[in-house]
Amino acid sequence: MTSLSTLAAAEGSAAAAATGITSAAWLLVALPLLGAAVLLLGGRATDKWGPLFATAMSWAAFVVGFLVWISMIGRPADGRAMHLTLFEWIPAGSFNLQAGMLVDQLSVAFVLLVTFVGSLIHVYSIGYMEHDPDKRRFFAYLNLFVASMLLLVLADSYLLLYVGWEGVGLASYLLIGFWNHNPAYATAANKAFVVNRVGDFGLSVAIMIMFVTFGTVTFAGVSQAAGGASEATLTAIGLMLLLGACGKSAQFPLQSWLGDAMAGPTPVSALIHAATMVTAGVYLVVRSGFIFNAAPDAQLVVVIVGAITLLFGAIVGCAKDDIKKALAASTMSQIGYMMLAAGLGPVGAAFAIFHLITHGFFKAGMFLGAGSVMHGMNDQVDMRRFGALSGAMKITWVTFGLGWLAILGVPPFSGFWSKDKIIEAAFVGEGWRPWVFGLTAMIGAGITAFYMSRLFFMTFHGKKRWTDDVHPHESPLVMTVPMMVLAVGSALLGLVLSIGGTFTHWLEPVVGSHGEESPVLAVPVITVLTLLLVAGGIGLAWMRYWRDEVPVVAPTGSLATQAARRDLYQDDVNEGVFMRPGIHLTRSLVFADNRGVDGAVGGMAAMVGGTSSRLRRVQNGFARSYALTMLAGVVAIFALVWVIQ
Amino acid sequence: MTALITSLPTEFKVAQVDYSAIAPMLIVTAGALVGVLVEAFAPRRLRYAAQVGVALVALVAAFVVLVTVSVDAQGLTLERAVVIDGPALFLQGTVLLMSVLGVLTMAERFGGESPDAFTPMGAAVPGSPQEASAMRAGLMSSEVFPLTLFAVVGMMLFPAAGDLLTMFVALEVLSLPLYLLSGLARRRRLLSQEASLKYFLLGAFSSAFFLFGAALMYGYSGSIYLGDISKAITSASGELDGLLIPGVVFLLVGLLFKVGAVPFHSWTPDVYQGAPTPVTGFMAACTKVAAFGAILRLVYVGLEANRWDWRAGVIAVAALTMVIGSVLSVTQTDVKRLLAYSSIAHAGFILVAVLAFDKLGVAGTMFYLVAYGFATIAAFGIVSMVRQGGSEASHLSQWAGLGRNHPVVAAVFAFLLLAFAGIPLTSGFTAKYAAFSPAIAFGGRAGVSLVVIGVLCSVITAFVYVRLIVLMYFTEPAGGEVVAEMPSPMTTVALSIGTLVTLGLGIFPAQVLSLAESSSVFLR
């Protein structure tokens, strides 16, 4: 990082120093952080007004984000990105590190999504968590999450992004385990944590490689230096970034935590595990486009991971009876779509973000709908015990229905505009790739239609299968209004944003532009085929879950169904491949320390003396054996030094 | 031998003493001596207050003198035996501040008559009637405070030692009080005494290594001064080369023992577990500062010239230390042992910075020591607060569900653990950054591979710490009432300072980093 000044200059050319309202962008992070701090430090004194305060802070962040966006629109396309230096974070001699914010089209899109959906969910939570004695803590965590997520998307360097990345992980972890009186939930929190560590490890290694090879970790610096780097290095960085993205976005093979993460309160699932945090991986891949575009191999892996996950999630979604787990599987699958698109390079990156935004709306809406259903059904989640709720919960039914139509990709609802574009983009290319990925995406759309319709019909239609003690009722306005707002977004946002390619043009300066490339199939053919598959999926679901009787107890089902119910044996695989060897490794190392070091020395004596007493004494840790260890160490060091010499 | 005799100065030469340079050490020594007198002459009921007062006043006064007077008196003094330069001043200041926190935690009484962590009568057989009557009579081990001050004197001299003999004297001055202190625990006294004896035996063993190494170096270079040794190495005739490598290795062994590097780490878990918890915190933080200071001086001033000959050994030690420390911390069930293994791992991380062989490596090492030390003292302070049935609840299962009953204590501890894990926005992260980046930049291939190992090990340790956090927050209490004692204002101050420093260094490390960097040049 010898050339800090030149880097700053480079940043200057890419993103002007922030002016006007943009220079107040730090408020975006500071406001929710303030909320979290006040609630956590204020203690019981803030119980009364704390939730409202947190909600206000979130809305305030939205207002700031909105103003920043307005001012950005007012500037010409090449002057929209702005850079805001916060402070000198780590000035370790030549290793200078500034904390700064990059406010460009991509981050502003995220800011608006996060603050708007986040604020709606704050409002919803006021109703949902009304009776929880600990709701102050809950709102503090929500605010903490919003702050971290905004830091993640506004960071101007991978390191600061990493801070936000860990922050959202922490918040997610705290919120999954929020109802920690239930041990299963605590386990879920634990699992989410462990899996995420694997991903975070990938991200930290990627940052390290960048640091070692480029001497900088800012986006501007890395993108500039990436041009001169070898493809092997870039591929390595790309793969490690992908590992990080997989952990956070629940992509194959690190998908296992998302289903269990549904243990958290439903607003959390809506905000964190559907709309925002899980999309951080997609953001990372798109933001690192300059690396992936120069490393085709890594890019291919991204596409493959996306394709596998979208099918994986879809298949698992078909078998889940827990409404939240089914939605979680669908989230996984939809993010698979985004990942696939992000891996296609400039052709798909804009659509990945587009789908991310629309998905944020309709999936959050559906999760809130699911929460509303649970609210009315004594917190039950088994869809086999639902049915015919369309009458009892009209608003929930309509809003959920709009989300359902959107995720299916039925025109003219939001999902159609974004998902169809991704499928089209997947068909672009040469050789086998467009066929494989395009068809995967297309078939995935069909399966999506099946399982989402299954979910919708099982919940709202067919016959009542309620347990005796439930009396379904509509939720209060404070919960339904956010749902309505999100439903409007699910219905219209896609259409609005895609008129004249508004959104893709908006993102073009960040993700890069692409020439006119036509898919291997004609666009209308793709659209029609996709819609046919979707219709087929709906029809099949209609037959099985609306027309026919749905058994209250799940039938055993075929081997495939069983496999899908068990998440395609992901936990078994994880346990066999990762956990057991890890445990054995630790055990054997402990064994080596207790036995080996001493045993090697005491082995002779052990043969003479009684072995049992010997064993006991070994664990006692005698000073003499410690001294012998030291001596052995000295000898070993000598040997090493002399050999090297 | 004749050659050696002639090399000695025939005329006696008066050593010039720069009193303002060594004033902080003299002040602490004076405080310790006053403490001895207080111990002998002050009436029993005043003794506690007097001892704590004397110790705190001496430490704070020494620090004030250090930053106001001594900074302007840099140079070699006492005939090159003591070197007061940037690193020495920085580390001395660090030791002083940390020992203030250490004394504050040691003085904790939890509403009783005498310092809670220490036995009323060290000489009484554990569990004997004598001990019981000492307890009834309200006796106390108030001599721990002068002992601590003596240890601090050694710790201040250690990184400032300009020759091997001074270094050895400092080593012993800091060690002997610590041996005593670790044997004075009020509860689980057998464990404590065992720890003390083990620490003493192994410490003596390692001192012997150091002394032998010093003798060999004298044999090689004809001088005990680090500067002369460096010159002798550069202008080596090759005649006595056989003495050099053994000398270097033995010297390093003596110092690596003090920081608890593998394979000289075996004492660490036992001693950390057995010693009174505030002493453990003090020992873990301040001894590391002093010993790493000495390592830095020895390696950067004395032995840098032939570092290619011995570097491999220390690289292996660093790698092993990180790996063993972090892997073994996974299976620990005692919170103090867990922190002990974590301290071993941290020693490895710091060694990575030492091996950078650059000015920035010195700065990184010193910054890491500050970050680690403050967090450690606070962490052990909290460990000493968590009780079950009157004694420390050091088994991990006893910490389950602590977050529910004592949210603040658990939150602070969780935060400190996150700092140990190196999560951003804590001092642990900036410290790792400061330690690892010079290793990458100047350490060559070995530096990069050490950093890779270090990052991997950080992931392992992060797992350990977070498991503990999960235990505190998400696990049902195992049964039995585990309480966090209400700390006195003194401990509260110590814990708050430790925590705030940990947070502050995570967000705004700039000041301390640049201070470390500007004071990272050794005088020769």
Place this chain on the structure above:
Amino acid sequence: MSHAATWAFRVRVAAAAATSRHVPAQVARLPRVSPYVVVAAVVLVGLLLFVAAMGARALLAPKAPTRAKLTTYESGVDPVGQGWAQTQIRYFVYAFLYVIFAVDAVYLFPWALVIRSTGLGAASLVEIGVFIGILLIGLAHAARRGLLRWF
């Protein structure tokens, strides 16, 4: 190694190693062999002797082990109690007083030797006073603890 010692060593080695007439020649050649080799050889021979003695004993001595003979204490009395015992530390008083009274000599004598010849000046008097003072504090502590009463 001083010349005298080296010489004595050579003589001993020579006497032990050879009875032939070529003793002078061997002495003349010895300096080429590193003295360490000689030391090592002596150590080795010592070890060999020890091992041979013990080995011969083990081979030659009659063995008739019985249960009683294999106990730790062959006296027939079973060990009672536990191994933990308190060490008497009352002799630390002597160590303490020895340190106080002997350590001062270490510095006082050299100081006394040079104080006149090299204008150390008054400052050195103060310094040595401080030194003695520190020892006196120790003595005062000891006296206060009753360590100086012998009746």
